[in-house]
Amino acid sequence: FHYFFSCNLCSINPGDDYCFMNIRKKKKNLFVFLFAFLSPALFLYGQDSIVKILHFDLVSISSFRNSFANNGLLIEKPDSIQRSRNEVGTLTDLFVQNGLFFIKSYGCGNLATTSIRGASASQTPLLWNGLNLQSPTNGTVDLSLVPAILCDVITIQNAGGSAGWGSGAIGGLIQANNVELYNEGFKLKYVGTFGSFGEAQNGIKISSGNSKCYADVRVYLQQSKNNFTFRNLGIANFPLDTLENSTFNQKGAQAQVGWRTKNRRHSFVLRAWYQKTDREIPPSMLEINNLARQQDEFFRSMGSWKINYSKISMELKSAVLTEFMDFYQSVNLPNSLTHAVSFINSVDCRIPISKSLITNFGIVANSSRADVTQYVPVTIQNRVSAFTAFE
Numbered sequence: 282f283h284y285f286f287s288c289n290l291c292s293i294n295p296g297d298d299y300c301f302m303n304i305r306k307k308k309k310n311l312f313v314f315l316f317a318f319l320s321p322a323l324f325l326y327g328q329d330s331i332v333k334i335l336h337f338d339l340v341s342i343s344s345f346r347n348s349f350a351n352n353g354l355l356i357e358k359p360d361s362i363q364r365s366r367n368e369v370g371t372l373t374d375l376f377v378q379n380g381l382f383f384i385k386s387y388g389c390g391n392l393a394t395t396s397i398r399g400a401s402a403s404q405t406p407l408l409w410n411g412l413n414l415q416s417p418t419n420g421t422v423d424l425s426l427v428p429a430i431l432c433d434v435i436t437i438q439n440a441g442g443s444a445g446w447g448s449g450a451i452g453g454l455i456q457a458n459n460v461e462l463y464n465e466g467f468k469l470k471y472v473g474t475f476g477s478f479g480e481a482q483n484g485i486k487i488s489s490g491n492s493k494c495y496a497d498v499r500v501y502l503q504q505s506k507n508n509f510t511f512r513n514l515g516i517a518n519f520p521l522d523t524l525e526n527s528t529f530n531q532k533g534a535q536a537q538v539g540w541r542t543k544n545r546r547h548s549f550v551l552r553a554w555y556q557k558t559d560r561e562i563p564p565s566m567l568e569i570n571n572l573a574r575q576q577d578e579f580f581r582s583m584g585s586w587k588i589n590y591s592k593i594s595m596e597l598k599s600a601v602l603t604e605f606m607d608f609y610q611s612v613n614l615p616n617s618l619t620h621a622v623s624f625i626n627s628v629d630c631r632i633p634i635s636k637s638l639i640t641n642f643g644i645v646a647n648s649s650r651a652d653v654t655q656y657v658p659v660t661i662q663n664r665v666s667a668f669t670a671f672e
Contacts, residue, residue: 357437364429368472369482370503372424372457375435382437382453384424389480389507390529390560393424397439400452407455410552412583412600413446417621417649417662420449426558426577428501430472430484431535432457445668461539461550462490462497479506479528494540503531507563515566525570527563531556546589554581572611579604583625592633600625621651642669 359367359379367375373393377384385402386393394402403420406413407427414422429435438454446454465488473483484501506528513522533556541548562573583600601624608617629643644667652659 355439357439359435364435367429369474369484369501370429372427372429372432372435372455375429376424382439386425388527388563389505390425390527390531390558391562394421395424395453395455397437397453404449404452405455406446406450407457408446409554409581410458410583410585411598411627412581412602412625413647414581414602415449416604417623418619418651418653423577426531426556427457428484428503428531428533428556430486430499430501431459431554433460434458445670459497459537459552461548462488462495463539463541464492465490465495478509479504481505490539493543494538496536496538498534498536500534501532503529505529513566522566524563526561526572526574529558529560531558531560533557548587550585550587552581552583555579572609574609576607577604578606593631595628595630598625598627598629615655617654619651619653621649623647623649639672640669641672643667 359375363375363379367378371393373384373386376382376395377386383396384393385396395405396402397405402422403415406415407422407424408414414427416422434456435458436456438456440453467489468486470486471484472486473481475481482501482503484499486497486499488497489495490497508524508527510521510523512519516522533554535552535554537550537552539548539550556577556579558577560575560577562571562575564571564573579602581600581602583598585599586597588595588597601622603622604620606617606619608619610617625645625647627643627645629641631639631641633639644665647662647664647666649662649664650659651662
C-alpha cells in the first residue's frame, strides 16, 4: 500500500531504484521527526504536579425537575448552583439572574415586583412558610425587601393557585420556606460579596440541632452607594452624569426555634424576622437631584403546632405581621407614613378517607389594620376563607 501510494505522489514508475530510495529517505525523515516530538513524553512520569492538577473534588448539583406536579401545576425551583451564586442579595437578584420569570425592577435596592404569565404583582402572592406576605395596604410584595439568605427552599408555581390561596393568586405563587434542622449538629457559615460602587453583601448563619430540638439564627447586612456614571440622554449633547441620591442599606435578622416530643407526634416551631431598610430614591434624567428617600421597617413572628396521629395530620399556625413605611419627598411636603398590622390564624388538616383517597381541608382567618397618612382614616379588614381538596 505504501509503495503504490508513494509512487503516485512522486509520479515515478514502480520498480525504479530512485523511487525506492525516495521512499526510504522519507521514512527516515519521518522517524527522526516522530522521535524528536515524542521523546519528551518519556520523562513525564516524574512530574507529580500533573496528577494534582487533573484531580478534582466531587461536586454535587441538585435540581428539581421542571415537570407537572401531582396537582397538575408546573412548579420550578432554582438548583443548587443558582442558589450558591445568589446566596446573598435579595430574591430580585436570584430571579433576574436565573430568568425564572419576569421582574419589574427599578434598580439596585429599589422597588421590584413580579409578573408571572402576564399577571400583576397583586395576583402573585409570596408565601413565607405558608403565610401570605402581601401588604394589606397595596396588596403587593417588594422582592427587594426579601433577602435570599433567609430562604432555604424557594419554589415558583407558574399557574393559578386561587383554589387554595385566595382569589388573588391567579398568576402564580412564590413559596419561600425554612427547613427544620433536626439532627443537623452545629453549623456556622459566612457568605459575602463585594463589588463596584460601594456594593457589599454579608450574611452569617448559625444553627445547631439534635433529635429533639434545634435553633437557627441568621444575620445579614446589604449596602450599596450605587453612584455609577452614565450618559445622560435627557440633556443636550448627552453629557456624562453620575447617579445621585441612590444609596441602599438593608439589615436584619431572623431566628427560629423548634422542638418535638419523643414520639414525634407533636412538634412546635417559633420564628421571628426583623428588618430595616433605608433607601434613597434617585431622580430621573430630566429632573434636578432630589432628596427623596424611603424607610421600610417590619417585624414578623409566627408559631406553628404540628400534630401527627396515625395517618391523620394537622397543623395550626398563628402569626403577627407588622410593617412601617416612612416616605420623605422634599422639605416642602410632609412625610407619608404608613403603618399596618395583620393577625393571621389558620388550621390545616389532612385525613385519608380510603387507601386511594385523601382529603385536605382548612380555614384561614386574617384581620388587618392599616393607618395610611393623616388624610385617610384607620381602616380595618377582616377576612375568613375555607378550602378543601381531594387527592
